Amino acid sequence: MADKILDEINTLATAVTSRFDDIEGKMKALEKAGNRPTIDGAENPELKSAFNAFLRGNQAEFKAMSATGTDEGGVTIPKQMAASIRARVQEISPFRSVAEVVTVSTPDYRIPFATTGADAVWVGEKDARPETSAPKIIELTPSFGEQYASPFVTPTLLEDSAYDIEGFLVNQVAIKFAQMEGAAFLNGTGINQPKGILTVATAATADNTRAFGTLQHVTSGAASNLTSVDPLRKLVYSLKAEFRANAKWIANRDTIGTLMSFKDSTGRYLWQDGLEAGQPGRFMGYEVVEMEDMPNIAAGATPIMFGDFRRGYTIADRVGISMQYNPYAFAPYVAYQTRARVGGTPTDTDAVKILKIAA
Numbered sequence: 141m142a143d144k145i146l147d148e149i150n151t152l153a154t155a156v157t158s159r160f161d162d163i164e165g166k167m168k169a170l171e172k173a174g175n176r177p178t179i180d181g182a183e184n185p186e187l188k189s190a191f192n193a194f195l196r197g198n199q200a201e202f203k204a205m206s207a208t209g210t211d212e213g214g215v216t217i218p219k220q221m222a223a224s225i226r227a228r229v230q231e232i233s234p235f236r237s238v239a240e241v242v243t244v245s246t247p248d249y250r251i252p253f254a255t256t257g258a259d260a261v262w263v264g265e266k267d268a269r270p271e272t273s274a275p276k277i278i279e280l281t282p283s284f285g286e287q288y289a290s291p292f293v294t295p296t297l298l299e300d301s302a303y304d305i306e307g308f309l310v311n312q313v314a315i316k317f318a319q320m321e322g323a324a325f326l327n328g329t330g331i332n333q334p335k336g337i338l339t340v341a342t343a344a345t346a347d348n349t350r351a352f353g354t355l356q357h358v359t360s361g362a363a364s365n366l367t368s369v370d371p372l373r374k375l376v377y378s379l380k381a382e383f384r385a386n387a388k389w390i391a392n393r394d395t396i397g398t399l400m401s402f403k404d405s406t407g408r409y410l411w412q413d414g415l416e417a418g419q420p421g422r423f424m425g426y427e428v429v430e431m432e433d434m435p436n437i438a439a440g441a442t443p444i445m446f447g448d449f450r451r452g453y454t455i456a457d458r459v460g461i462s463m464q465y466n467p468y469a470f471a472p473y474v475a476y477q478t479r480a481r482v483g484g485t486p487t488d489t490d491a492v493k494i495l496k497i498a499a
Contacts, residue, residue: 234431240449246458247458284456287320288477293476298474313476325484326434334485338442341353355486355494358374358493358495359371366398366495372446376424376426386451388448389426396421412425454484454485462479
């Protein structure tokens with residue numbers, strides 16, 4: 141009985157194998173009839189067999205052919221490619237993560253802001269109650285701009301590439317948009333782009349005497365350099381206690397390297413690494429945010445900011461990143477037309493302080 145079952149299994153296996161061979165033969169015939177090329181080197185059975193034998197550790201004779209010379213047989217070696225396209229690492233400012241971010245439905249977006257509080261006085265039981273000063277309220281308006289990109293790709297590349305070219309383009313454009321807006325939040329002119337916080341006028345006067353809309357700066361002391369921690373201590377305590385509760389340092393990596401070298405009077409470093417990998421470090425107890433669009437330490441530069449940036453700057457998203465696939469307008473190319481609309485403005489200028497390097 142067992143022998144009979146075994147015979148039936150062998151007969152079935154032979155039939156299946158024969159059927160697969162028949163299908164494979166028909167597919168090869170169709171490929172040949174359609175003149176469709178196969179993988180490099182696959183059309184030469186001898187070369188393919190020799191290459192496979194070489195991979196298995198067997199002897200193979202290549203007859204003076206080499207893998208490096210295309211005219212010596214190198215083109216016949218099957219190609220192996222990575223599973224994804226690798227791109228150069230781009231530096232992106234994380235300013236969006238520290239500022240206030242709102243989504244608006246109109247570019248005519250206003251932020252009411254009280255520059256002064258209400259006034260009050262002490263009075264006796266029978267004293268007159270004259271009018272006292274009311275809060276002064278102004279409107280702040282973010283400056284909006286539109287980001288635009290339109291990379292062109294041939295349909296042939298989209299059809300024949302082994303990679304997700306469309307996904308790669310979307311990712312690269314999004315990275316570029318993030319770079320552009322990060323730079324604008326710090327240094328933008330306010331003309332067809334956000335107004336940068338570093339473009340605001342500064343003065344050395346304190347909050348109670350400085351005009352609203354002007355940032356306070358503390359001078360480094362040493363000309364063209366930062367050699368002492370004293371100006372940084374002054375920077376911290378020039379900020380009102382209400383803002384210090386959520387304050388952060390902002391600087392680029394070169395300036396952070398300088399901060400890491402400062403010590404207190406007992407010789408202990410004022411820098412503290414994050415408790416886990418990926419967590420930000422702290423300087424004088426406050427979180428440090430690395431932003432490469434910040435200036436380097438140099439005469440007259442403003443390389444360090446300290447403050448509560450959610451109170452000090454507002455980002456307004458009007459339209460998120462949108463992409464339109466256009467295969468007709470720019471034939472023979474396919475255009476990936478991408479746009480985003482974003483605005484930004486400094487708000488409470490008491491909430492942020494700036495270190496200015498002496499000239």
